[in-house]
Amino acid sequence: MKFNLIATCAAGIESLVGKELRKLDYDVSVENGRARFSGTVNDIIRTNLWLRTADRIKIVVGEFDAITFDELFEKTKALDWDKLLPMDANFPVEGKSHNSKLHSVPDAQAIVKKAIVNKLSDTYHRHTRLPETGAKFPLEVAINKDHVMITLDTSGSSLFKRGYRVAKGPAPLKENLAAALVMLTNWYPDMPLLDPFTGSGTIAIEAAMIGRNIAPGFNREFICEQWPWIDNDMVQSERDAADSLADYDIELDILATDIDGSMIDIAKQNAQEIGLSEDIKFKQLAVADFKTDKINGVVIGNPPYGQRLSDQVKVQKLYKEMGKVFNPLTSWSKYFLTSDLEFEKFYGDKATKKRKLYNGAIRTDYFQYWGKKIR
Incomplete structure (x- = not known):
């Protein structure tokens, strides 16, 4: 049927x-x-x-x-x-x-x-x-x-609930939006990837799942599996077929950092829950202290938005630091999600492209800076 x-x-x-x-x-x-x-x-x-x-x-x-x-x-x-x-x-x-x-x-x-x-x-x-x-x-x-x-x-709880987030911090990014942020970039699994505001690790974990071609729903059940006309053997066959397509051999270069050490601990827990703790390097690090000699990488960041007036000065200072650190990485492409429409002014560079997205009820822009690859 x-x-x-x-x-x-x-x-x-x-x-x-x-x-x-x-x-x-x-x-x-x-x-x-x-x-x-x-x-x-x-x-x-x-x-x-x-x-x-x-x-x-x-x-x-x-x-x-x-x-x-x-x-x-x-x-x-x-x-x-x-x-x-x-x-x-x-x-x-x-x-x-x-x-x-x-x-x-x-x-x-x-x-x-x-x-x-x-x-x-x-x-x-x-x-x-x-x-x-x-x-x-x-x-x-x-x-x-x-x-x-x-x-x-047929799904039950929303598909963003992958089943790996055993811990989370304040204002976590939904898993399906994190996956969208990765899919809207020019990242491929053979390229370096940095998530500089990793929080509970969602962007890095979703990237690793994409890199390994792991089906995002493999770790959870769907409400339709309880229906009498859904055959359990068929469901298991689909799950087995999905698992057979995962690539567990490819080497990934994913770095996830955060200034908050307690968030790094949470991110590690979540990555371990889904079996990807070996694929992502987690490190407590402030954006201002990031350095790399690698080329042709991708930065995907969900920095603080400064929704409250008391946070705006602090956040705008962070955006300036981001510009100083990431603008010189000319072979890297950078992608930042924020609701601050003045982001480019403080970051110090005009985005190649902007895309309107919603983080829950918050209207945001995805600021995209395309790098020039070194051959």
Whole structure:
């Protein structure tokens, strides 16, 4: 059976999700906040395992226009719920509505829930309440400009939760955004890589996983694995296939530094949890003290943003230090994520390119400085 699927993601990285899906040989159409594709049950598992920049893989159960609750009820009930939900399914319904006549989210959720209950009660000949004691099937009704999309989440917790972060510091970078930051650079696994503000080690760890071609979802489970129509042997086969593609022989040159020694300890813990502690060199080091003779490397940094006024002077001083240290490395490409729109002024150089990204709810720019490689 083929499903209509979407891979949801943060604003600004839809093209990356599309690129990842095309690399896995899917036909893709990219929209705001998601990429559409189609696939079988195997493809649901495969994309959950492999997509580095997506948030979730969802089945599109149905799409239609509705401007009345009667329409919403009847069109929801008409969908093939019996092919997805067993009689004892636990199916909570979340909701959202934007620029639509059906603007009451609680009412929309209740109507969709009632329609599904009616359909399943008819299908399974139940005259009493459905038990909902079985596996969880998280549903969402999303209404935008009177267009309704009802989806079933196959991932469970967001795909950014790789399972390796056993410890974290303040304001940690989500794993899928860290992967996006790496994928938006010109880094290849045979090049030196520096993460000068490593924090809990996320950028360096994601880079090592990319360098070794390790599937980002290998260390976790997905909610759909509990569903009765998902075959455990098939899931294990997909996991084995993903593991067989990992490259454990390539040598990586990744250095992750931080001025805070306690963060270095945390980063080491996380790298050890996923088995990459030998692939990343962690070192307590201030940016001002960084020196290298290496060429053709890449710096990927998520420096402090100075969101509070009291931090701004300190952060701007740091940006000046960064300019003094990294600008002379002309063969290196540098990439910095910050919400400070004056970053270039204090860094002392105009970026080759800027890209708007969101770090959670914070609107940021990814300042890119392309180096001139020494042949």
